[in-house]
Amino acid sequence: MELIDALRGTGAVREFQDRPVDRDVMARVLDTARFAPNGGNQQSWRVILVEDPATKAAVRDLYVPGWLEYLEMRKAGVQPWAALGDRTLEEAPIAAARAITGDDATAAAGGFAAHFDQVPVMAVILADLRLLAATDRDLGRYTLVGGASVYPFVWSVLLAAHAEGLGGVVTTMTTTREPEVRDLLGVPDHFALAAVLALGYPVRFPRNLRRDPVESFATVDAFDGPPVTSP
């Protein structure tokens, strides 16, 4: 597979064929992803491939509540879990989401979320907090630099999976229930739940991903400098 085609054409896939994915295929994918860049070559990532049906269902049940909160916040016109914003606006939609429980929650989640236990590959990605270089630790803002050592790896998993004919999606909503995921999978406290990936052979690959042009986000020499123009 050609690099540029992969970088431009690996969009989110949430519908999969029934066809299972051999663990050997995932071993090849991870064998490539491990070469991702990361701070000080500390390789802080850990991966759990969840295959047991009951455990997959338990992860789904920890995914659904966050998804419902996301849906209610979007419906209310609120940026979900914004790192910076007016949190009082989130209170009503989050309360509305939390009022839906049990089978009603799964039904309300619908589609991908309701069937999250049936994804062919469920890959839980963890990051060892002891190994992350957190250079934004003391800035008094929401921190994110530690992610520089794990999310390139996550993107490499998706890209290497694409070369195997697989598609998928990165989800971070389960992290709202990180303590429960830790208990479920026996994860030590010093690991963060960075993402859960769903992967499988897609019903179809997305085409024509929508993104803003280069001049909308790139400038020269200053934030309000002249734009870099699209090629």
Next chain:
Amino acid sequence: MELIDALRGTGAVREFQDRPVDRDVMARVLDTARFAPNGGNQQSWRVILVEDPATKAAVRDLYVPGWLEYLEMRKAGVQPWAALGDRTLEEAPIAAARAITGDDATAAAGGFAAHFDQVPVMAVILADLRLLAATDRDLGRYTLVGGASVYPFVWSVLLAAHAEGLGGVVTTMTTTREPEVRDLLGVPDHFALAAVLALGYPVRFPRNLRRDPVESFATVDAFDGPPVTSP
């Protein structure tokens, strides 16, 4: 360029040929990188290509202090800026680094850091904190999930640059001086400094990157489940 070769073989490059990089080349690189996955397709990234020599020198002067702190912490056997760890161990090495100032600091930094102003391409990557879905915002630990919406983009810049014959490296140490970088480049307060990338035509591409095997970081069904074996 073949995808799997790029994912396995894009290591850090810190020595560049004198040859300049056309802004058109960078426009092509950014035009590909903008298709990176990100939460809710909010595309929170902003890029500043720093070309002015005096501004590049000013960024170098904000990179060097963090680099010296990194060197002193490594020398003392301390994990630099760990997201979780014993911070009292960092105090002496950080104080030692801060005692070195001015031209002495540049000289002590040496190599890549001392000549950081001379990198052919200096790309400052910002993330809009208002647009990041920070699902780990309330967990009482160092946060990183917001990085899921910017570091895949950063990795795509490096990969797309590789296809253009460029190499480079992601640095996050300048973020220790984020307020000063904001002042220098006129960046609004609601943007985080995610990374500074150095790019150029390499003196040589690194070979045989060192990484641990799949069975060291991947298991099935639980953190201490059976390992996924290397292909």
